[in-house]
Amino acid sequence: MKNRLIVALDTDDGEDIDWLSGTLIELVPWVKIGFQAFSTLGTESFPWFSGRGHLIFLDLKFHDIPNTVARDVGTMTRHGANMINMHASGGVEMMQAARISADDAAYEADIPKPTLLGVTILTSIDEEGFQTHFGSERQLTEQVVYLAKQAKEAGLDGVVASPLEIEPIRKACGDKFLIVTPGIRPKWAEVGDQKRITTPAEAIDRGADYIVVGRPIIEAEDPLEAAEKIINEMKGA
Ligand code: C5P
Numbered sequence: 401m402k403n404r405l406i407v408a409l410d411t412d413d414g415e416d417i418d419w420l421s422g423t424l425i426e427l428v429p430w431v432k433i434g435f436q437a438f439s440t441l442g443t444e445s446f447p448w449f450s451g452r453g454h455l456i457f458l459d460l461k462f463h464d465i466p467n468t469v470a471r472d473v474g475t476m477t478r479h480g481a482n483m484i485n486m487h488a489s490g491g492v493e494m495m496q497a498a499r500i501s502a503d504d505a506a507y508e509a510d511i512p513k514p515t516l517l518g519v520t521i522l523t524s525i526d527e528e529g530f531q532t533h534f535g536s537e538r539q540l541t542e543q544v545v546y547l548a549k550q551a552k553e554a555g556l557d558g559v560v561a562s563p564l565e566i567e568p569i570r571k572a573c574g575d576k577f578l579i580v581t582p583g584i585r586p587k588w589a590e591v592g593d594q595k596r597i598t599t600p601a602e603a604i605d606r607g608a609d610y611i612v613v614g615r616p617i618i619e620a621e622d623p624l625e626a627a628e629k630i631i632n633e634m635k636g637a
Contacts, residue, residue, distance in 0.1 A: 401634040404604070406430040406457050406580070407627065408614030416618075423524035423624050424617075426558045427631065430483075432457040432612060438488035443479040451539050455482045457612075461519050463487035464495035474501035477514050485560055488518030495554030509627040515578065518551030520544040520561045523583030541565055545572045552577055561612075562596035571605055582612040586630060589616035600630045604637035 408425055409417050410429050417437055424431070431454050433441070438460065449456050458481035462469045469486055476484050486498055499516060504512040506537035521530065521544050530540040538546065544565045549572055551559050558578025561569060566579050583597040591597060592615060603611045615632060 401430060401604075404406075404608075404634065405600075405627065405631055406432050406610050406612045408432040408434060408459070408582075408612055408619050409437045410434055410614045411503060411520065412436040414440045417441065419453060419516040420618055420623060421449065421454060424627055427624060427627050429609070430455045430457060432459050432614075434459045436473050436623050443476070446480040456480065457485075459485055460473070461485055461487055463490045464494070466491075470497035470501035470597075470608040473498040473514075473516070474505040477502045477511075478576055479507055480511070481514055482512075483515040483517065485517040485519050488520055488551045488559065492550050492554045495551055495556055496588055505619060513553050515558070516556045517578065517580055518547060518554075518556050518559045519561050520547045520551075520565070523562045523596045524593050529595075532566040541568055543588055545569055548573050548577070557611065563598040563606050563608055564596050566603075566606040568610060578609045579607065580610045580612060581608040582614075582615050584611045584616075584630075586633060588629075600633040601637040604634045615636075627634040 405428055407428050409420055446456055458476055462472050473484055503513050504518055527540045536543055544561050545568050548559045548569045552573045560580045562583045563581040569579055581603050583594045584600055584603055585591055585597045586599055600611055617623050617626045
């Protein structure tokens with residue numbers, strides 16, 4: 401289960417990141433680097449994370465014209481990111497270009513292809529917010545499934561979605577399509593701005609391949625203990 405937990409290192413404090421990664425590596429291989437950590441550490445940190453034994457999920461949620469995203473994803477592949485995401489709403493052409501670029505970069509550098517994920521609808525948005533602000537005729541879950549199918553068609557490996565949408569995504573995209581779920585809150589943690597949430601055990605029960613957890617671990621008094629509790633909850637699923 402520890403290989404299915406991704407810890408979001410959401411801070412721009414380099415010392416904190418160093419401490420968190422050094423503490424968590426004992427239990428957790430996957431770390432997620434978002435804009436905050438990336439702004440402090442840059443790509444030079446990738447070999448440093450890998451050297452420690454971490455796998456890197458680079459969460460920069462690319463969303464731009466196909467040529468730009470292809471270059472971004474190719475560059476990050478060359479630097480050694482193991483998992484990279486982009487907004488699925490950027491379109492099939494954008495995601496296809498990213499796939500080709502990542503695969504070419506990996507081939508040239510003789511490294512494994514990175515896992516590419518499409519971000520569907522952020523887990524901080526609920527049905528009411530979606531209906532009010534997105535101007536879509538669809539229900540939120542329909543839109544998530546629609547974007548997941550586009551990501552699959554473009555050759556991505558999977559999507560980022562709420563654990564609440566796993567079942568319809570599985571039905572539409574099959575068992576091999578990866579589903580990575582943030583919006584995870586153990587019963588003992590604060591919910592914060594997340595809306596479409598479940599517990600770690602429920603996400604695993606519903607069939608998540610990976611769960612992403614940030615604040616309940618990195619803001620805990622003892623992050624290693626919090627990670628261990630979550631892994632045990634996942635095991636109990
Ligand atoms: O602190 P928390 O557990 O809410 O962190 C969740 C992480 O997952 C954050 O880094 C957030 O940016 C990310 N994320 C998300 N929803 C998505 C995609 C990524 O919450 N759909």
